[in-house]
Amino acid sequence: xxxxxxxxxxxxxxxxxxxxxxxxxxxxxxxxxxxxxxxxxxxxxxxxxxxxxxxxxxxxxxxxxxxxxxxxxxxxxxxxxxxxxxxxxxxxxxxxxxxxxxxxxxxxxxxxxxxxxxxxxxxxxxxxxxxxxxxxxxxxxxxxxxxxxxxxxxxxxxxxxxxxxxxxxxxxxxxxxxxxxxxxxxxxxxxxxxxxxxxxxxxxxxxxxxxxxxxxxxxxxxxxxxxxxxxxxxxxxxxxxxxxxxxxxxxxxxxxxxxxx
Amino acid sequence: xxxxxxxxxxxxxxxxxxxxxxxxxxxxxxxxxxxxxxxxxxxxxxxxxxxxxxxxxxxxxxxxxxxxxxxxxxxxxxxxxxxxxxxxxxxxxxxxxxxxxxxxxxxxxxxxxxxxx
Numbered sequence: 001x002x003x004x005x006x007x008x009x010x011x012x013x014x015x016x017x018x019x020x021x022x023x024x025x026x027x028x029x030x031x032x033x034x035x036x037x038x039x040x041x042x043x044x045x046x047x048x049x050x051x052x053x054x055x056x057x058x059x060x061x062x063x064x065x066x067x068x069x070x071x072x073x074x075x076x077x078x079x080x081x082x083x084x085x086x087x088x089x090x091x092x093x094x095x096x097x098x099x100x101x102x103x104x105x106x107x108x109x110x111x112x113x114x115x116x117x118x119x120x121x122x123x124x125x126x127x128x129x130x131x132x133x134x135x136x137x138x139x140x141x142x143x144x145x146x147x148x149x150x151x152x153x154x155x156x157x158x159x160x161x162x163x164x165x166x167x168x169x170x171x172x173x174x175x176x177x178x179x180x181x182x183x184x185x186x187x188x189x190x191x192x193x194x195x196x197x198x199x200x201x202x203x204x205x206x207x208x209x210x211x212x213x214x215x216x217x218x219x220x221x222x223x224x225x226x227x228x229x230x231x232x233x234x235x236x237x238x239x240x241x242x243x244x245x246x247x248x249x250x251x252x253x254x255x256x257x258x259x260x261x
Numbered sequence: 262x263x264x265x266x267x268x269x270x271x272x273x274x275x276x277x278x279x280x281x282x283x284x285x286x287x288x289x290x291x292x293x294x295x296x297x298x299x300x301x302x303x304x305x306x307x308x309x310x311x312x313x314x315x316x317x318x319x320x321x322x323x324x325x326x327x328x329x330x331x332x333x334x335x336x337x338x339x340x341x342x343x344x345x346x347x348x349x350x351x352x353x354x355x356x357x358x359x360x361x362x363x364x365x366x367x368x369x370x371x372x373x374x375x376x377x378x
Binding site: 015016017018019020021022023024025027031032033034035037038039041083084085217218219220221222223225 | 283285299300301304315316317319320321323324326327328330331332333351355356357358359360361362363364365366376377
């Protein structure tokens with residue numbers, strides 16, 4: 001798998017980041033102003049404009065290596081959107097992308113910390129630890145941050161699952177944002193994120209988010225698409241680098257993800 | 262419904278609202294004109310220009326665009342000027358972009374258009 005590299009800081013990108021979603025709609029407009037519309041979801045395009053400043057020699061070498069491996073705009077690579085939540089259906093844990101262990105009970109429509117009812121109650125009434133997780137097709141070796149809001153009246157802890165790492169976090173009856181961050185020594189092409197519950201635990205969760213960076217950013221709701229783009233490409237066949245001193249490079253990149261390619 | 266910002270507001274200053282008629286004009290050789298209306302009534306359009314958004318607010322707008330499939334979908338929109346609910350509106354374009362200039366410094370613009378019902 002070839003993938004877009006992280007910076008040495010663990011960040012996925014630098015500010016400013018610009019992203020554009022484009023859809024295609026065929027519109028037939030009558031002279032009275034009525035419109036007949038036809039959606040063409042297969043023609044959707046997502047574009048990013050990334051600016052990098054003060055790159056070190058190693059960071060630049062990683063970008064150049066990707067550009068050469070992809071041969072410019074010829075070959076796709078995996079791109080993890082630095083401005084999005086990598087997990088799909090972040091507020092619908094009953095969707096198929098979420099793998100819940102058998103006997104783990106999920107109940108939706110629970111009050112959440114932002115005034116809505118998008119939280120889930122997760123109940124483990126068995127005598128063994130059970131998990132709820134989602135797997136994404138992204139390199140397991142990168143830095144990731146998993147975050148979620150959790151509360152419980154009965155249980156005092158929940159486990160955050162980040163690939164092969166599981167971190168226990170204390171919870172209380174108040175909503176608390178929990179994070180688990182780090183890098184795994186794992187060369188797999190996929191990684192799972194989720195929670196694990198101790199036997200007998202009852203935990204309310206909301207706003208589960210995974211990001212390819214070392215700290216959590218504000219929660220971003222997702223639907224059927226998370227921020228993993230396995231078919232991204234460079235928009236151009238040229239990569240221009242400006243060097244203003246030893247190990248001080250800058251460049252700008254345009255990346256595009258086209259569904260129909 | 263069109264998503265609200267964390268403050269509960271829909272729009273920020275400067276905000277722009279457009280009223281749109283569609284009139285056909287036939288001009289004759291003697292210079293006189295005959296005019297008639299194409300649309301039975303006025304249609305509204307709002308330009309929502311937003312600045313200093315955080316990533317949660319930007320994500321909500323982005324999801325709204327994706328779930329509407331650009332200008333394909335329709336939704337109800339409350340005019341922030343007078344509180345009138347317009348039940349059949351669409352996004353005016355098939356493109357939604359934003360720029361994150363820093364933390365909590367997101368910038369975007371959306372145009373909403375009232376549909377003929």
